[in-house]
Amino acid sequence: MHESFAIIGCGKVGVMMGKHLAEAGYRPAGFFSRRASAAGHAARIAGAADACFDNPWDAALQADVVLITTPDHVIEEMCRTIAENNGFRERSVVLHCSGALPSTILSSARSCGAFIGSMHPLQSFAADYPGNPFHQIMMAVEGDEAAVELAQAIAVSLAARPFIIPTEGKVFYHAAAVAASNYLVTLMDLSFRLMALSGVPASDAFAVLKPLIQGTLANIETIGIPDALTGPIARGDIGTVEKHLTAIRQVSSELADRYARLGIDTISIALAKGTLSQEAARQLLELFEYKPSQKKP
Ligand SMILES: NC(=O)c1ccc[n+]([C@@H]2O[C@H](COP(=O)([O-])OP(=O)(O)OC[C@H]3O[C@@H](n4cnc5c(N)ncnc54)[C@H](OP(=O)(O)O)[C@@H]3O)[C@@H](O)[C@H]2O)c1
Known part of the structure; x- marks a missing residue:
């Protein structure tokens, strides 16, 4: 009953x-x-x-x-x-x-x-x-x-x-849920806007990215973070990151700033993975923190 x-x-x-x-x-x-x-x-x-x-x-x-x-x-x-x-x-x-x-x-x-x-x-x-x-x-x-x-x-x-x-953990649990759900939307918005700059029609952006997203989720599930991190920051490929930033800045400083903010957070994950040297990390940070008003060193 x-x-x-x-x-x-x-x-x-x-x-x-x-x-x-x-x-x-x-x-x-x-x-x-x-x-x-x-x-x-x-x-x-x-x-x-x-x-x-x-x-x-x-x-x-x-x-x-x-x-x-x-x-x-x-x-x-x-x-x-x-x-x-x-x-x-x-x-x-x-x-x-x-x-x-x-x-x-x-x-x-x-x-x-x-x-x-x-x-x-x-x-x-x-x-x-x-x-x-x-x-x-x-x-x-x-x-x-x-x-x-x-x-x-x-x-x-x-x-x-x-x-x-735990009762006292609820606020962190909820913040974690916001990061996983709401911030994922923010992240996808950045990705879609960059994809639109590439010439891929907006209506196709999700379909183009979906297998990549699913593959990344599967990697996070099986090998975890930091090992699931791939790409130019994990490899220390400074030239590619510089090309991204230069191209995006020419179109939108707002998008470039958003791309750079996430790049800064990604550096520490790449360092934890062990595939990024301290020197490459320093150079990447300099690129990400560069403001157009600053003179290039
Ligand atoms: N929505 C979600 O996705 C979601 C997910 C997980 C948990 N929650 C939680 O679930 C709870 C309810 O959220 P909800 O999204 O269902 O909210 P909601 O759609 O805004 O419904 C809350 C209802 O409470 C009534 N209400 C407001 N003030 C009141 C008052 N002083 N006295 C009596 N009734 C009052 C309102 O009814 P009237 O129409 O009569 O004004 C309103 O329809 C919250 O604690 C929320 O955090 C929500």
């Missing part, structure tokens, strides 16, 4: 959680959102149209598991408001889904005898995803033992893959 659940904050994650928890056999018991229409929508999608409440504490009080899926900056205050109104059942589990924030922002729920935790789906959610957006994604969980146990079970029920992380 699965637990009953409440969703507080019925946006992208709340709606998806409600729908798929219900499908997994959890009982939808309470929905609350700032707009009643949003709560109504989430409740209908979860098959419990009559489970909407006018305030968050009445919604939370219906459930063994309370998911606070408001925006991050509202979670702590929302939890305190519910706790101050005795809205959490004793021995219930209160979870939030933020990646950056620790479970301790829910500490006020302990005054009602609830357990606290966080359960972060490592995925980007769009409004109306047709399938199960939790399928096979990683879910970081942390918090009180009882909350972690239940969050892991919920993740498995949603077909996700839970893993435990």
Whole structure:
């Protein structure tokens, strides 16, 4: 017999959680959102149209598991408001889904005898995803033992893959996710813009680069960093890097600066790989740090 659940904050994650928890056999018991229409929508999608409440504490009080899926900056205050109104059942589990924030922002729920935790789906959610957006994604969980146990079970029920992380590590974990996902977009934007300068049509850029990207990802998976690093910086091929920079600077100093910033970070990886000499590293750094206003030495 699965637990009953409440969703507080019925946006992208709340709606998806409600729908798929219900499908997994959890009982939808309470929905609350700032707009009643949003709560109504989430409740209908979860098959419990009559489970909407006018305030968050009445919604939370219906459930063994309370998911606070408001925006991050509202979670702590929302939890305190519910706790101050005795809205959490004793021995219930209160979870939030933020990646950056620790479970301790829910500490006020302990005054009602609830357990606290966080359960972060490592995925980007769009409004109306047709399938199960939790399928096979990683879910970081942390918090009180009882909350972690239940969050892991919920993740498995949603077909996700839970893993435990230290509470104090969450901010770094989230920064790592931003680097891997968001900064990858920034990196691909640089690559596409350089590819456009080559004359390859913009519509073809991704297809042209995709096998190379996949090969690099496979190398990172099998041999790791720094060994997966190849190319002119790893080889210490100063002439090629100089040609790149000269050509890009003639078209766009902004693109050249972006290329150079990543080049500087790449030098230390090449040094760690052991294929770049200290002298070549020094010359590369000089090239990357060169500003057009400076006179060439
Ligand atoms: N989106 C993602 O890709 C993603 C991924 C992983 C984790 N998360 C986490 O999941 C949580 C929810 O994110 P989300 O993307 O689903 O946000 P969202 O789409 O903005 O939904 C949050 C909902 O909370 C409601 N809300 C805002 N202020 C409220 C208040 N004071 N009281 C009650 N309800 C309030 C809003 O409902 P109304 O419409 O009623 O105003 C809004 O629809 C966050 O902790 C976020 O970090 C998000």
